[in-house]
Amino acid sequence: MAFSYSQVDKTRTQDEETLIPMSPHSQCLNTSIISLNILFIVELQNVLDEIHIANFIRNMFIPSNARFSSVVDVNEKGVPCWKKVDVKVEDHIIVPTFEEGLSKMDNDENLREYLSKIAGERLSSNRPLWEIHVVKYPTFNGGSVVYKISHAIGDGYSLISTVYAIFRKADDPSLRLTLPNISLRPNALRNRSLLSFFSKCKNTISNATLSLLKGSVLEDSKSAIRSGKLGVEFDPIAISSMSIPMESLKQIKSKVGGTLNDVVTGVIYYMIHLYMLRTGDISSQKSMNLLVMFNMRMIKGYKSIEEMMNANIWGNHVSSLVVPVPCISGELQVDPLHFVTKAKDIMERKKNSFHTYLTNPLIKVLTRIRGPKGVAEFLHKNFRNTTASVTSLIGPNEKMGMAGHPVDSCYFIVAGVPQSLTFTVASWMGQLRLTTTVEKNFIDSQLFNACMKEAYENIFQAACTRE
Structure with missing residues (x-):
């Protein structure tokens, strides 16, 4: 049988077509x-x-x-x-x-x-x-x-x-399940006055500078929730979670204002404060930050998987913000709702910038200069140099089944993050599932879980009794 170069070329072309x-x-x-x-x-x-x-x-x-x-x-x-x-x-x-x-x-x-x-x-x-x-x-x-x-x-x-x-x-x-009809419109698109524009530019420079520093040399303080250990992502983890009725979060939101994300961030702030207080590591001098992840496609709302593939928006399109954790001296008596109002103020300021829009262009530039490993090093340091990370999802609000079997609940974690503490947040069927993963031999998971429940209960009670 004669050897055909055209067949080789055709096979090579077919192989290349399968490589995306x-x-x-x-x-x-x-x-x-x-x-x-x-x-x-x-x-x-x-x-x-x-x-x-x-x-x-x-x-x-x-x-x-x-x-x-x-x-x-x-x-x-x-x-x-x-x-x-x-x-x-x-x-x-x-x-x-x-x-x-x-x-x-x-x-x-x-x-x-x-x-x-x-x-x-x-x-x-x-x-x-x-x-x-x-x-x-x-x-x-x-x-x-x-x-x-x-x-x-x-x-x-x-x-x-x-x-x-x-x-x-x-x-x-x-x-099929019904796609939620929601979108996240950042503050950068709302107020278009000149003064607001300069404020957004100032916040953009501040956010971008802090992100670059966290991705290189600026490190959070070591604390009861941050060991600062190299290779912490390879250590055993402990997982805890709790379910919160969405209606109760909406009650808190109606009393304090802001968004549901602000309320959840406030609960996270307060549980960190309680754990630090219980472990005797509370100080107003510590530098502690959350790395809060945002999905840029949520600006235009949810799309079906077919729409995502047709528009070529499947994959990873995530931005992040470095958000400070308020540190309060242990001697002070603090109103639980203080943490929610603090979260509202901080997140309003952090989101009032163009920083999230710059993430993808900056990643592409960094990839050209330093290659994928250079970007991986930058991302790794952003995680490692901050205290904890927060990522969230919005799931179906209706009862769902998988392979013909009814589903009670769902939650998720992100494994391999070089931090002692991570938070994942997901809403499912009228419930919000707040899940923590902690460095097993460093953070007391039972105590942290107790602080998580206490933080939510205290905030809910404080909101319900507020006139």
Whole structure:
């Protein structure tokens, strides 16, 4: 049989067509310097077996986006790309084994320990960057399904669009979930007076300067919630979470003003204050900051997964703001609502700038100058030099089902963050789920969880009694 160069050229062209360049954000989130994974935990009303989940993954999850059937490769120019491959679903499904005959409380503890274990493990680079862990032991709900997905595939906004595409309404599994009709319009687009413009420019310079310093040399104080340890992202973590009725948050908001995000930030401020107070590490002289993540696509509201792919806005489009944590002397008696009003004032000022719009252009410039590893180093230092990070998602408000099984609740964590403390916030079916991950051998997770509950309860009581 004669050798055909045209066939080689055709095969090479086909291979190149299957290689889709990774975005700068995605490249820097899958390096030896920083590798972030999203763990999305679905709590079901009953136990789901691996056969049902395999069919669901094969028929719903994988077809929803090409990234779920792609591996990371490089093209002829050495640029990291997504390469389409055949997926063997069974290689991605893991069924852990716990001790039999335990109580729901013990199973719940085993699940948290298991989440801590898999959070510290890297995903295999030889297959698409995701895993499904089917936990068949009933906790306080039923069983659980854990989606572990590389942040390089997409951010929370991208992945939540997958939930809207593949989950269904609990009362009618033939219907998709309804996309929320909301958008986040930053202050930079509201007031267009000259004075306001100069104020925004001033805030932009301040925010950008602080971000650059945190990404290089300026470090927060060490404290009871920040060890400052190198390699903290590889240490064991402890996970705690609590559910808050959205209606109660709206009651607080109606008394204090601001946004629901301001109320949640106020609760975070107060729980940090309480924990620092309990551990005797309270001081007004400490430098403490949150790295608050924003998704730029939320400015235009939620889009379906089809709209995102057609508009080429799938992936990672995240900006961040360095937000100071108010430090108050332990001797002072503080009104719990002070932390909410403080959060409102700080966030109003921080968002009143053009900084979030500059993130993507700056990342592209930094990628050209220093390459993906340079961007990864900058991102790593931004996390490591701040005290904690906060990221949030808005989920469906209606009851939902997965693979024909009713869902009780959901929450998520971001694994691999080089911090002793991280917060994730998600709204699901009328509830807000506030989850913390802490450095296990440094922060007292039980005490911090108690402070989290006390902070919310005190703020709610203070708001309800305010005239």
